[in-house]
Amino acid sequence: MADLKLQFACGSYDRTEPLHDGSVQPEGIDLDVVTIDDPRELFDRMMARDEFDLAEMSSAEHFAMTSRNESPFIALPVFTSRCFRHSFMCVNANAGIKTPKDLEGKRIGVPLYSMSAAIWCRGLLRDDYGVDLSGVTWVEGSMDHPGSHGQPRQHALTKATRIETNVSARSLSELLASGEIDATIGALMPTNFGTDRNILRLFPDFRADERDYYIRTGVHPIMHLVVIRRKVYERAPWIAKSLFTAFGRAKRKALDRMFYTGAPKTMLPFLHAEVEETRAVFGDDPWPDGVAANRKTLDCAVRYMLEDGLIAKAPDLTKVFADVE
Incomplete structure (x- = not known):
C-alpha cells in the first residue's frame, strides 16, 4: 500500500531539516515539507484555508481556540520554536x-x-x-x-x-x-x-x-508547536505517533550535528563554547518534546494566558495534544 501523502509547512530549522531533505521519513507517510519563514504568514495561511495538512502554529492561538472548543487542529507535543524573552x-x-x-x-x-x-x-x-x-x-x-x-x-x-x-x-x-x-x-x-x-x-x-x-x-518558553488538521487526524489517527517519532529522530540528528566537535557546521566562531554551556545548563536535550517533559512550561503558559484575559478557562491538554507518548 502506498504511503499517505501529507504536506507540512514550517520555518527552516535545523531540527526539521532532516524531514525536508528526506534523511528522516515518517513511517507510512510521504511527507512534503514546505518552508515558510515568516511565522505570521504561515499561521494566517493555515487558518484561512485547507492549504496544509499539518503545520507549525502559534501555541497561544491553538491553546485559545481549544479552550473555546473552536480549534480545527490537534497538536503534536513537538515544539518547533522556543525562545527566552x-x-x-x-x-x-x-x-x-x-x-x-x-x-x-x-x-x-x-x-x-x-x-x-x-x-x-x-x-x-x-x-x-x-x-x-x-x-x-x-x-x-x-x-x-x-x-x-x-x-x-x-x-x-x-x-x-x-x-x-x-x-x-x-x-x-x-x-x-x-x-x-x-x-x-x-x-x-x-x-x-x-x-x-x-x-x-x-x-x-x-x-x-x-x-x-x-x-x-525550569521553564524554557514555548512559542510554536505542530498542529494537524483534525479532519486529517480523524481519518488516520496513526499518523500522530508516526510523525512524533520522526520529529524526534530529526531533532536527534540536528543535535548530533550541533554537538560534533570537529569542523564547525555553522559560522559561529564560539560554537563549541555555546554547546558546552548549553549542555551544562540543559543537559543533552535542550529542546525536549512531549507533554510530560514540558508540563511545567505548558502550565506556566496557560496561567499567563488566564492572567492576560486571553482565555476564560484552561484548555484540557488531552484535547490540545494527540496521545503519542
Missing part, C-alpha cells in the same frame, strides 16, 4: 525606564497582544519583577512597517485592557525611536536597534538573566 524588551532612552517596574502606566508597542512572545514577556514581568501591567496602554502594529502584524483571529478579552491600533504611517520601531511609545515587547527586535541611540534593551545583561530564569524556574 528578556532580550526582546526594548525601551526609549528618554522614557525614564530604568527598571522593569518603570513600565507601569507606559505606552508599550506589541505586534499582537495575543502573540505567544508577548504572553511570555508579560508573564515574566509580573512573576519576576512584580510589574503591575493594568495601567499599560498596548499599541498593536507591525514592528517593521506601518499597519498590522498579519491577520490573526481576534477574540474578546475576559478583562478590561487598553489596546490601541497603530494607525500612523510609521512602524512600531519608528514610534519607539521618536518616543511616541515608551517600549516594545514581542517576537521581534526593533529594526533600528543598534543604530538608533534612543533604543535600548530593558535587560542589558539579558544572557545572564535568561540563564538564571531557566535555572530557577
Whole structure:
C-alpha cells in the first residue's frame, strides 16, 4: 500500500531539516515539507484555508481556540520554536525606564497582544519583577512597517485592557525611536536597534538573566508547536505517533550535528563554547518534546494566558495534544 501523502509547512530549522531533505521519513507517510519563514504568514495561511495538512502554529492561538472548543487542529507535543524573552524588551532612552517596574502606566508597542512572545514577556514581568501591567496602554502594529502584524483571529478579552491600533504611517520601531511609545515587547527586535541611540534593551545583561530564569524556574518558553488538521487526524489517527517519532529522530540528528566537535557546521566562531554551556545548563536535550517533559512550561503558559484575559478557562491538554507518548 502506498504511503499517505501529507504536506507540512514550517520555518527552516535545523531540527526539521532532516524531514525536508528526506534523511528522516515518517513511517507510512510521504511527507512534503514546505518552508515558510515568516511565522505570521504561515499561521494566517493555515487558518484561512485547507492549504496544509499539518503545520507549525502559534501555541497561544491553538491553546485559545481549544479552550473555546473552536480549534480545527490537534497538536503534536513537538515544539518547533522556543525562545527566552528578556532580550526582546526594548525601551526609549528618554522614557525614564530604568527598571522593569518603570513600565507601569507606559505606552508599550506589541505586534499582537495575543502573540505567544508577548504572553511570555508579560508573564515574566509580573512573576519576576512584580510589574503591575493594568495601567499599560498596548499599541498593536507591525514592528517593521506601518499597519498590522498579519491577520490573526481576534477574540474578546475576559478583562478590561487598553489596546490601541497603530494607525500612523510609521512602524512600531519608528514610534519607539521618536518616543511616541515608551517600549516594545514581542517576537521581534526593533529594526533600528543598534543604530538608533534612543533604543535600548530593558535587560542589558539579558544572557545572564535568561540563564538564571531557566535555572530557577525550569521553564524554557514555548512559542510554536505542530498542529494537524483534525479532519486529517480523524481519518488516520496513526499518523500522530508516526510523525512524533520522526520529529524526534530529526531533532536527534540536528543535535548530533550541533554537538560534533570537529569542523564547525555553522559560522559561529564560539560554537563549541555555546554547546558546552548549553549542555551544562540543559543537559543533552535542550529542546525536549512531549507533554510530560514540558508540563511545567505548558502550565506556566496557560496561567499567563488566564492572567492576560486571553482565555476564560484552561484548555484540557488531552484535547490540545494527540496521545503519542
